[in-house]
Amino acid sequence: MPDEALSHLDERxxxxxxxxxxxxxxxxxxxxxxxxxxxxxxLALLADDAMPKGDVLATARIAGIQAAKRxxxxxxxxxxxxxxxxxLDFALDTELPGVRIRARCRVAGRTGVEMEALTAVSVAALTxxxxxxxxxxxxxxxxxxxxxxxxxxxxxxxxxxxTLEAEPPAAPVAQRDSIKVLLFAALRETLDTESIEVPxxxxxxxxxxxxxxxxxARDARFALLHEQQVLSAVNQxxxxxxxxxxxxxxxxxxxxxxxx
Amino acid sequence: MIYIAVHPEPFDAAQIEQRLLAGRHDIGAVVSxxxxxxxxxxxxxxxxxxxxxxPGMTEQMLTELAEQAxxxxxxxxxxxxxxxxxxxxxxxxxxxxxAAAHRRDAFAACEFLIDRLKTAAPFWKxxxxxxxxxxxxxxxxxxxxxxxxxx
Numbered sequence: 001m002p003d004e005a006l007s008h009l010d011e012r013x014x015x016x017x018x019x020x021x022x023x024x025x026x027x028x029x030x031x032x033x034x035x036x037x038x039x040x041x042x043l044a045l046l047a048d049d050a051m052p053k054g055d056v057l058a059t060a061r062i063a064g065i066q067a068a069k070r071x072x073x074x075x076x077x078x079x080x081x082x083x084x085x086x087x088l089d090f091a092l093d094t095e096l097p098g099v100r101i102r103a104r105c106r107v108a109g110r111t112g113v114e115m116e117a118l119t120a121v122s123v124a125a126l127t128x129x130x131x132x133x134x135x136x137x138x139x140x141x142x143x144x145x146x147x148x149x150x151x152x153x154x155x156x157x158x159x160x161x162x163t164l165e166a167e168p169p170a171a172p173v174a175q176r177d178s179i180k181v182l183l184f185a186a187l188r189e190t191l192d193t194e195s196i197e198v199p200x201x202x203x204x205x206x207x208x209x210x211x212x213x214x215x216x217a218r219d220a221r222f223a224l225l226h227e228q229q230v231l232s233a234v235n236q237x238x239x240x241x242x243x244x245x246x247x248x249x250x251x252x253x254x255x256x257x258x259x260x
Numbered sequence: 261m262i263y264i265a266v267h268p269e270p271f272d273a274a275q276i277e278q279r280l281l282a283g284r285h286d287i288g289a290v291v292s293x294x295x296x297x298x299x300x301x302x303x304x305x306x307x308x309x310x311x312x313x314x315p316g317m318t319e320q321m322l323t324e325l326a327e328q329a330x331x332x333x334x335x336x337x338x339x340x341x342x343x344x345x346x347x348x349x350x351x352x353x354x355x356x357x358x359a360a361a362h363r364r365d366a367f368a369a370c371e372f373l374i375d376r377l378k379t380a381a382p383f384w385k386x387x388x389x390x391x392x393x394x395x396x397x398x399x400x401x402x403x404x405x406x407x408x409x410x411x
Contacts, residue, residue: 055282089330092264094265094313094321095319108365184382184384185384236314237317250392252314252317252382255384256397257379257380257383258383258384258396258397258399259313259354259381259382
């Protein structure tokens with residue numbers, strides 16, 4: 001079936017499209033995300049289903065699915081794909097505040113589906129804007145990005161945690177050259193420290209253990225970071241072993257977690 | 261529909277259920293789990309509990325758990341609501357709610373979510389007993405409960 005679709009497109013004169021005829025058909029998945037930041041009041045109205053235009057999320061979901069199916073009509077050199085699945089999820093985030101959008105597309109085909117996933121997120125975000133603009137014109141669409149893709153010749157790709165949604169608020173540029181260290185719970189109390197900025201140049205090596213050494217050099221009590229019970233997160237992602245660090249990273253140290 | 265919220269204020273399960281059900285007629289089952297502050301644990305007479313969390317990372321982890329559950333079971337909606345700050349005995353701490361076309365998916369996903377939440381989301385508990393307070397250590401039973409979902 002993809003052969004038919006491709007020849008049809010060729011007739012329409014997309015001369016620079018990659019010829020994918022010889023590529024092997026594989027199962028491909030791509031997931032993209034993005035968000036619409038809005039005033040807390042707008043989010044509250046949305047959550048209560050009280051928008052003048054009606055059910056915002058259901059409409060945005062349909063819009064995203066439709067858009068994914070029509071990606072080849074929007075992006076000039078994109079192939080038409082027979083998508084096997086398009087899934088959109090919305091999460092209302094009171095801290096953003098706004099709506100986080102995730103789209104996942106699947107196809108058994110010869111080219112990747114990342115453009116479809118990105119298009120689904122973008123059009124769902126635009127639809128959210130359209131549905132809510134009567135009460136909030138200042139909404140911002142942001143962080144539209146590919147999260148991961150699987151299948152195909154170029155193989156699997158996952159967004160590195162370090163580049164995961166660089167959120168601008170409250171991150172002064174001056175602190176870009178340092179590591180922000182946060183301590184939680186018993187560790188915070190024992191070391192009597194909630195957060196420290198460590199200049200990146202103080203790190204013996206650009207890794208978690210290099211950071212621990214730098215902290216111990218500052219204050220010997222930080223030696224307890226070496227204990228097995230201490231967990232680490234880099235840019236809010238749990239890290240099991242020694243992880244590489246870059247300037248501007250946020251590192252959290254904490255005891256075993258316990259929710260619920 | 262995934263609804264994630266972390267806040268000090270009490271939650272209203274009925275309102276959250278409305279959120280999951282709003283405008284949908286394909287949902288045949290809603291399962292919820294509510295965790296409350298007990299007045300006993302290792303120590304008896306626990307008077308209060310302070311919940312600390314890692315802002316930002318917590319919401320991200322909860323969203324990931326909800327997404328994992330949605331991949332694994334056929335769900336129409338997931339709500340994960342967790343309180344933070346100082347709570348009194350009897351207060352609700354956490355609410356896990358799953359909505360699905362059929363009850364099996366809703367039951368299984370709900371149990372998965374609370375088991376995983378306890379060991380994966382960055383929350384910490386401090387128990388207050390009279391004038392003293394101590395941090396609660398992780399429980400092996402929780403770790404075992406969480407591991408049994410690993411494939």
